Amino acid sequence: MINLELPKKMLMVQQMSHQLASNVFRPISRNYDRIEHCDTPEELRPVAQMLAAVRPSQNKDKDKDKEQGAGDGIRNGANLTGIVGVEEMCWGDVGLMLSIPGAGLGNAAVMAVGTPEQKEKFGKLYCAMAITEPGAGSDSAAVSTSARLDGNEWVLNGEKIYCTAGQRCDAVVVWATLDKSKGKAAIKSFIVPRDNPGMALVRVEDKMGLRISDTAALSLNDCRIPKENILGSAEVADTEEARKKAFGGVMQTFDNTRPQVAAMALGVARAALEITREILLKEGVKADFSKSLNNSTAIEAELYRMEADLDAARLMTYKAAWMADNRQPNSKEASMCKAKAGRVGNAITLKCVELCGELGYSEQFLLEKLARDSKIIDIFEGTQQIQQLIVARQLLGLSSRELK
C-alpha cells in the first residue's frame, strides 16, 4: 500500500545517525576543512568501531530483510537503511562521513561480488575503489590499467586518480583490463593491499571542497597480487551478449551506490537550508506556508521552492532504494535520483549562500563550506550528464551506440 512515510525502524536509524552527526561531526567540521590533509581523524575511529558493530553480515542481513517484510511482503531493508543513515551523517559533514575507516566504496564492491573467503579476508578492512584514470573518467570501459596473469599472481600496471580514501585505506579495489582489445568484457576488479609492493601513492589532491576526505593518485608498477584477489570471474566473455552481461554486472553496483550518493547531496543541502532558515528567522523571515506563493516575498518563495525540490529528491532516492530492497531493477530510478539530488543539492547550497548575504559567504557559518562540499556530489559516481544519458536511454529505449 502506498505510504511515503518512514517506518519506526527507519526513524530510529535516522535518530541515531543524527546524534552522531550532531555530536561528533558538526563540532569538528570546520576545523578539519581547514586542516585538509592528515591521517584519519582520531574522532572517527570510535565511529568506525561502532558502525562495524551494528553493520550486519551478509547472511544476517538476508534474515533481517525477511523479518522486516511486514505487510504485503514489502521490505524496507539495507538499501533504505543506508540512505537514511547517509543523509543524516552528511547533514553533519559529508567529508567526515567519507573518511570513516571501513566504509569505503571498495567495501561495497567486496560485499557485493566477493567470495566468502574474500569477504572474510577483506570485508573488515578499509577498502577504497580505484576506477578513474587520467584518460578514463565517465567512460569507465576505457580503463587502460592492465592486469596480466603470471603464474599464481596478477601483475598490474597503470595509473589511478581520484581514488577516495586512497591514502588512508588498507586495500584498494582496482579496475583493470585483461585485454584492452576486448573492451568492456575484459575489465575486472582486483583487491590490492595498500602496502603491496608496486603500488605507490603519487599525491593527495587539493580540492575545492570535501577537503578532509583524501583523494589520491596511485601508481601501479609491476604490482603483483595473489591470483585469488580477483573479484568475480577471470573469464572474458567471448560473445557480444555475454560481454554486455558481464559489464552490466559491474555497472549494477552503481544502481545500489548512486542512491547513496544522492543521499549525501540531500544531507548537505538540508544542512544548508536549515542554517539559512535559522539565520533568516532572526530577520523575521518565517516562510511558514501561511500565504499562497503569489503573496509570499521573493525570499519566502525561494525557501518553498528549495524545500519542494529537496523533499522530491529525497522521495526519489527512497524510491530507488526501496526498489533495490525489493529486488526490482532500479537502474533508471537510481540515475534519476542521483541527477535530481545532485543538481538540487548544488542549487540549494549556492542559493543559501546568496540568500544570507555576507553571512552566507563568511566562514563564520558553514554555508560556504556546504556549497563547496556539494559540488563534487553532482560529479562523482556519475556526473549529472551521465545520469541524464542513462535516464534518456532508458526512457527512449536507445542503446549506448545510438545515444552517445
Add this chain to the structure above:
Amino acid sequence: MSQDMPFDLSLTEEQRMTRESLQRFAEKQIRPIARAADEAGVAPAGFYDSTVELGLTLLPIPEIHGGAGMPRDPMANVLAVEDLGHGDISLALGALAPLGVINALLDFASAEQQEAFLPRLAAEQFVPAALALMEGRATFEPSELTTKAVADGDGYVISGEKRLVPFGADAELLLVIADLQGSGPAAFVVEKGAAGVSAQAADYMGLRALETFTVSFDQVRVPALNRLENLDLERLVDLSRLGVAALAVGCCQAVLDFSIPYVNERKAFGEPIAWRQSVAFMVANIGIELEAMRLLVWRAASRARDGLPFHREAYLARVLCADKAMEIGTNGIQLFGGAGFIRDYPLEMWYRNLRAVGVLEGSLMV
C-alpha cells in the same frame, strides 16, 4: 493515527484494476475528443454522463444516500485524477468537479446536511456541481474573501462574485465559500435556480473544453441548513491543490508518452533527433521532474488518507507541480518544434491547460 507501515509505492490489487480501467477510459473516451472539445469550448453531448459509469462520484457517498459507501480516500482519488488528467485536464476537471462537492460535504457537512444534499449527487446520470472559491484578484488569498455572507433571520444572504466556476448557473449545487460577517470563510450550498444568481461565460487561455463562468451573487438567500457546519478551509484548499497537481502529473506524463515515439521517429541530419543529447536530455529531464512531481503529490495524499497533517506537503507539491508543469509543457512544444505550435498536435493545448495548475484554487477537492 499512523500505523507502522513500510515505505511502499506498490498499488493494491484493487488500485491496479481501477487504474487500468480509468487509463483505458482516458485513452479511448477522453483523448480522442479533447481537441474538438477545446475548439468548441464545451464537452460533447453525453460525455459527462459517460463518466458516471466510472463510479468516481458514487463510490464515497454512503449507501443510505445512494452511493457505494467506500471510505474517503484522497490517495485513491489522486490516482484516479492522475489517470483522467492523462486524457485531458479540462474534461477531467469537469467530470470530477462534482466529486469535489461530494468530498466537501463528506468532510464538512453534518449528518442532516449530508442527507439533504448527497442523494442529489448520487444519480445515475451526471449531475453538474462545483466548488466556487476563486475571486478575480491578482493577490487572491483563499482565506481573504470579498464575497460576503451575512446572517439574516433563519438563513444567510450572500453577495459577491466568484470566478472560474465550472457549469455556472447550470450547476445543481454550488458550494460557495464566502466571508461570514468578517469572522472568516464559511461554506454555503447554493442550489440551482436560487434568486440573485447570475452567470456569465468566461473564456480562459486554457481549460477551454470546460465551461467556465463568472458567477455573481446578488443578495442570494440560503437557508441556515445550507451553511456547512464544519468547514476547514485549509483542508479544502490543500486537497484541491493536490487534485490539481495530480491533473498536472497526468498531463505531464502524457507529454512524455507522446514525445518519446516522436523524437525516435523524427529524423534530422540523417538520424532520429532522439540520438542528439540536447533532445535526449530534455526528455530525461521531463522524466526526472515528472517523478519528482508525482512523489510529492503521493506523499501528501497518503498523509491525508492516514489522517496526518499534510498542509506543508500539499503546499510543496503545489509549488513544484506548478513550476514543473510549465517547464514540461513548454519543453513538450519545443521537442516537436514547429509541430508543437500547430493545433493539429495536442502539445500547445496541454501547455495552455498546464498553465492553470498554479492558478486554480478550490477546484477539485480529492
